[in-house]
Amino acid sequence: MEGCTHLEARAGGSVGEGSPDLLDLLGDTRGILSSLDVGSLLEHLAEALGSLIRIDGLSLKLVGVTEELLLVRRGNVFKREIIYGSRILTPSSFAQNALTKGDPLVIDDIASATGYTFPTYVKRENFRALVAVPLVSGTRQIGLVTMYLRENRQISGNILAIISIVASVTAAAVENSQLVKRLEKNYFSTVEALAAAIEVKDPYTRGHSKRVTQFAIALAERFGVSGSEMRTLQYGATLHDIGKIGISGKILNKPGKLSDSEFEVIKEHPIIGERIIARVDFLQSARSIVRSHHERFDGTGYPDGLRDEEIPFLARIVSVVDFFDALTSDRPYRKAYSFEQATLLIREGIGREFDPMIAKEFLAMSSSLVRQDESDKSKFALSTLT
Numbered sequence: 001m002e003g004c005t006h007l008e009a010r011a012g013g014s015v016g017e018g019s020p021d022l023l024d025l026l027g028d029t030r031g032i033l034s035s036l037d038v039g040s041l042l043e044h045l046a047e048a049l050g051s052l053i054r055i056d057g058l059s060l061k062l063v064g065v066t067e068e069l070l071l072v073r074r075g076n077v078f079k080r081e082i083i084y085g086s087r088i089l090t091p092s093s094f095a096q097n098a099l100t101k102g103d104p105l106v107i108d109d110i111a112s113a114t115g116y117t118f119p120t121y122v123k124r125e126n127f128r129a130l131v132a133v134p135l136v137s138g139t140r141q142i143g144l145v146t147m148y149l150r151e152n153r154q155i156s157g158n159i160l161a162i163i164s165i166v167a168s169v170t171a172a173a174v175e176n177s178q179l180v181k182r183l184e185k186n187y188f189s190t191v192e193a194l195a196a197a198i199e200v201k202d203p204y205t206r207g208h209s210k211r212v213t214q215f216a217i218a219l220a221e222r223f224g225v226s227g228s229e230m231r232t233l234q235y236g237a238t239l240h241d242i243g244k245i246g247i248s249g250k251i252l253n254k255p256g257k258l259s260d261s262e263f264e265v266i267k268e269h270p271i272i273g274e275r276i277i278a279r280v281d282f283l284q285s286a287r288s289i290v291r292s293h294h295e296r297f298d299g300t301g302y303p304d305g306l307r308d309e310e311i312p313f314l315a316r317i318v319s320v321v322d323f324f325d326a327l328t329s330d331r332p333y334r335k336a337y338s339f340e341q342a343t344l345l346i347r348e349g350i351g352r353e354f355d356p357m358i359a360k361e362f363l364a365m366s367s368s369l370v371r372q373d374e375s376d377k378s379k380f381a382l383s384t385l386t
Ligand SMILES: [Fe+2]
Pocket: 240, 241, 269, 293, 294
């Protein structure tokens, strides 16, 4: 079910009763620290807090981010929701009050609390009590975690103290994940600049990497690819031809047909490309896409002559969209093919160049491709992206 996490909601003890299993809690905080995305972080947080107290809702709101992430208990599982354009941090909100105060804010009875505003889901979910804990990194407020309860309860000082410790671990994890994201973004900007360098060397490929990436992502979505696998595809598709940097411009831009020996040189670009990105840690998973995007389904491609499912799935996706975009673009030695000619060649290549399942899905998707703009009729883009 969409938005449903597989996290089992812990029964939790009554507030102020019993004592949490500290070993369990320690294990959960390790999970929090190792989370690199806020979704899994929130799930680990629910696990950790669930060992202290029976929670019915948990929200994470980061300063400067418009979305709020919310887990809501449905029976024995938590469902994840994203509240877009969340206005939880408005001046009169309980959340803003907690942030300003800098300490945990406990509201035992939401219905009788005056002077605060609450998000609309509080009423919808029948939340009766809450504990809001600011996330602080150094002196900087970075967000707010709010636990919701469907029963009015008193919360003991001990439990509150442990919640504050868990919150400080959470703040460190958020900082960590934001740092990793920033690093990856910076790395990737550098790599994109490298990809742009191919287009300077080979002007006929202008925009090619970007279009191939957009088409590949749209096609992969139709196969349910998501998360880190999608990020791998984004990196691999953007950089699939990066190895052309190592190929002579004379060969790349030759107006006539390539000789056999020149074609042998061109065929080295997937291996050169793989070698270039092999030194970059976060691009490891994209190596096989760069190396194998010219393999053919019947085993007659290069550089390794892989066939069928020996060719990595994401490389098979890039292979089809790369072929389409290359054909519908002008090249030094020929004019661009029309949309009809290009899709006909893909249809004819099913089972030879292309994985039948992927090629057929691309042809089904191709109805959503439109000419990019009137001045450049040869190029196509996804209609949803124009
Ligand atoms: Fe290529």
